[in-house]
Amino acid sequence: xxxxxxxxxxxxxxxxxxxxxxxxxxxxxxxxxxxxxxxxxxxxxxxxxxxxxxxxxxxxxxxxxxxxxxxxxxxxxxxxxxxxxxxxxxxxxxxxxxxxxxxxxxxxxx
Amino acid sequence: xxxxxxxxxxxxxxxxxxxxxxxxxxxxxxxxxxxxxxxxxxxxxxxxxxxxxxxxxxxxxxxxxxxxxxxxxxxxxxxxxxxxxxxxxxxxxxxxxxxxxxxxxxxxxxxxx
Numbered sequence: 001x002x003x004x005x006x007x008x009x010x011x012x013x014x015x016x017x018x019x020x021x022x023x024x025x026x027x028x029x030x031x032x033x034x035x036x037x038x039x040x041x042x043x044x045x046x047x048x049x050x051x052x053x054x055x056x057x058x059x060x061x062x063x064x065x066x067x068x069x070x071x072x073x074x075x076x077x078x079x080x081x082x083x084x085x086x087x088x089x090x091x092x093x094x095x096x097x098x099x100x101x102x103x104x105x106x107x108x109x110x
Numbered sequence: 111x112x113x114x115x116x117x118x119x120x121x122x123x124x125x126x127x128x129x130x131x132x133x134x135x136x137x138x139x140x141x142x143x144x145x146x147x148x149x150x151x152x153x154x155x156x157x158x159x160x161x162x163x164x165x166x167x168x169x170x171x172x173x174x175x176x177x178x179x180x181x182x183x184x185x186x187x188x189x190x191x192x193x194x195x196x197x198x199x200x201x202x203x204x205x206x207x208x209x210x211x212x213x214x215x216x217x218x219x220x221x222x223x
Contacts, residue, residue, distance in 0.1 A: 042200055045211045045212070102152040
């Protein structure tokens, strides 16, 4: 079946860039997503990218998609302590459902 | 708009007890979902409802049942709780199945002893 993999932890210093990586197996995914989960809360959509795009930029966020390697990344520029959260990569399947990665816990140290 | 609401927020059950988790959305969405979140495993889909009147199994349906009561409400029932069902449960909704965004509730933290 489809699989989405992420590393579990990332620690950065405030002001640095953060890069969260994700690999997936379902090459038919049309949309790929990044969701953010703050402590004690549900998930919120952060950004998404269509499979026919290589890059999408949205303020401090840059999403890169390498379809050949089935690799998705999320770069957060000028990372702030408020960015500390769990970030989930998700891919849309051709049956209309989302497959989530394990989540990467981002810790931002002042 | 409240978005997606879930009750209760916390629950402790003994093994073998039953309970129903409630979920409601006020966005007039057609599709609704139940996920469980376990450390290191991300979110796994338990059941989903593409539209009112339909329900389908997701990745981990064993030990659960669901009811799509109407367009707004989608409940998850544990008939005989087991410690392996200790988890955080999230309900989500989307405009239609395959919509690019799912909206999540705040979650229910369930402990089964």
